[in-house]
Amino acid sequence: MSTIQAVHTTPIQGQKPGTSGVRKKVTEVLQPHYIENFTQSCFNTVKEREVLEGSTIVVSGDGRYYNKTAIQTILKVAAGNRVGRVWVGQNGILSTPAVSVIIREREGGIALGGLILTASHNPGGPNADFGIKYNIGNGGPAPEDWTNRIYEHTISISEYSIADIPDVDISSLGRTEFQVDGRPFVVEVIDSTEDYVAKMQSIFNFDDLRALVSRPDFKIHYDCLSGVSGPYARHIFHRILGVPLEQIKNSEPLEDFGGGHPDPNLVYAHDLVHAMGIGAEVQHGDYPDFGAANDGDADRNMILGKQFFVTPSDSVAVLAANSAAIPYFAGGLKGVARSMPTSTAIDFVGQKLGIQVYEVPTGWKFFGNLMDAGRLSICGEESFGTGSDHIREKDGVWAVLAWLSVIAYKNKNSDHLVGVEEIVRSHWQEYGRNYYMRYDYENVDSNAANQLMETLKNKFSEFQGQADSYEYTDPVDHSVTKNQGLRFITPEWRVIYRLSGTGSSGATVRVYYEKYEKVNLDLSTDQALGSIIDWSLKFSDINAILSVTGPTVIT
Incomplete structure (x- = not known):
């Protein structure tokens, strides 16, 4: 029989959950008691709201470096806090969307919540990033009142409870049972893809998708960026839909993501961008018809x-x-939503459909409240996150299936292949075009980033238009979230400055540029936004304040 020990500890600075959990360098996480302190703080917060003893929770992650070691530690702390059962994906692998499905639906949604080990789209490896976050019983990220309380526990913690159970073999499916101080503790290693794949089959028409991908004039290129989406892509697209394996790239999850940066954008997904012919001088070459990529934990x-x-x-x-x-969505959409920095393109769709359009702060948890209240069906963020109310996380594989469903739908009565570009351009013809660009200034000095924001606030009175610091009042629980970005708005365009909470060191400043056009639909993004960007650079003096020559990433 195993026993429980109370281990003395002291607070570790910097364990404040950001937009979606704590993200730090592996070298910082390796310090003694780091995982134990944060896990205990999460459990202490759960105990204030729910009955943790005897409960079922989920623990897994995106397969990055140190995840397997951290999982073993969390299992011991879970046993020490009298959790009854833990579901772990085989080899510790579960995508973030899959965790949400499992919390919400496995065995009727019995799970109390889960700990997800991911730094999302950040790099992995011994000298790169690690992350951990707590998801609550609705399957979504812990809301701010939870994360604030978790942080309060991290700065006051004096001990954690841990059981002296041995490491558990998480490479094989099955149950491992322990007796911990006379109470049962079970670790159940489950198939990483089973629950999620079943959910996707209940959402989409797989016969239509199979017919599309089997067309001789339709070829896809799916890049998993060596992240956790690989097993799901192989299961759904190859085993079920019949897509050749050679069209599913980098589908083996690697601890360092193959040395790459698992962020699905035009800069870091460069192999996919090249394969799709974007920026190539040769026009109308033999490029795939559809390309997709996911990030490290498969939510983007x-x-x-x-x-x-x-x-x-x-x-x-x-x-x-x-x-x-x-x-x-056969019954229609309940509502649509976007994060504040995301372009207003979806607003025009919602207006035409006669449904409510919501603007929320960045962070998927804000969509979750609307979904739980039955107000929201489809939502998205400009940071490559798209999803619906089927779970409470953004969902990268779902987005790929959704796009293929639209393409299949558009081609049912077409004598030629209606591709991605034709679909988007037709959308612009109907709704207008929102030219859009984002500048990221990554790993800049935090003091300089804060100085930039203060400088911009002091310039509100100089701006000929609407200028404000965005705050949000949740229409469901009426909670207020402040300081979510600085907005400069005219009738023709928007420029938004925001400090991001997804980095592991320093600060990240994001600047968003948007201009709406109803007539000029074929401009390049530079043509449409160039003068606005020039104005912004001068108005903010961003390069000088941040001591940079330009943005790190442009998307």
Whole structure:
């Protein structure tokens, strides 16, 4: 029989959950008691709200470096806190969307919540990033009142409870049972893809998808970026739909993501961008018709057509406008939503459909409240996150299936292949085009980033238009979230400055540029936004304040 020990500890600085959990360098996480302190703080917060003893929780992650070691530690702390059972994906692998499905639906949704080990789209490896976050019983990220309380526990913690159970073999499916101080503790290693694949089969028409991908004039290129989406892509697209394995790239999850940066954007998914012919001098070459990529934990996505990039803002708008292509939405949409920095493209769709459009702060948890209240069906963020109310996380593989469903729908009565570009351009003709670009200034000095924001606030009175610091009042629980970004708005365009909470060190400043056009639909993004960007650089003096020569990434 195993026993429980109370281990003395002291607070570790910097364990404040950001937009979606704590993200730090592996070297910082390796310090003694780091995982134990944060896990205990999560459990202490759960105990204030729910009955943890005897409960079932989920623990898994995106397969990055140190995940397997951290899982063993969390299992011991879970046993020490009298959790009854833990579901672990085989080899510790579960995508973030899959965790949400499992919490919500496995065995009737019995799980109390889960700990997800992921730093999302950040690099992995011994000198790279690690992350951990707690998801609550609705399957979504812990809301702010939870994360604030978790942080309060991290700065006051004096001990954690841990059981002296041995490490558990998480490489094989099955149950491992222990007696811990006379109480049962079970670790159940489950199939990583089973629950999620079943959920996707209940949402989409797989016969239509199979017919599309089997067309001789339709070829896809799916890049999993050596992240956790690989097993799901192989199961769904190869085993079920019949897509050749050679069209599913980098599908083996690697601890360091193959040395790459698992962020599905035009910079880091460069192999996919090249394969799709984007930026190539040769026009109309033999490029794939559909391209997609996911990030490290498979909650983000990028969609490409042949030599054509779909902005995430346009992507969610197109899916909402064509929701009839997805059986799950047969009853119509309850509402649509976007994060504040995301372009207003989906607003025009919602207005035409006569449904409510919501603007929320960045962070998927804000969508979750609307979904739980039955107000929201489809939503998205400009940071390559798209999803629906089937779970409470953004969902990269779902987005790929949704896009293929739209393409299949558009081609049912067509004598030629209606591809991604034609679908998007048709959307622009109907709704207008929101030209959009984002500048990322990564790993800049935190003091300089804060100085930039203060400088911009002091310039509100100089701006000829609307200037404010965005705050959000949740229409469901009436909670207020402040300081979510600085907005400069005219009738023709928007420029937004925001500090991001997804980095592991320093600060990240994001600047968003948007201009709406109803007539001039064929401009390049530079042509449409160039003068606005020039104004912004001068108005903010961003390069000088941040001591940079330009952005790190442009998307």
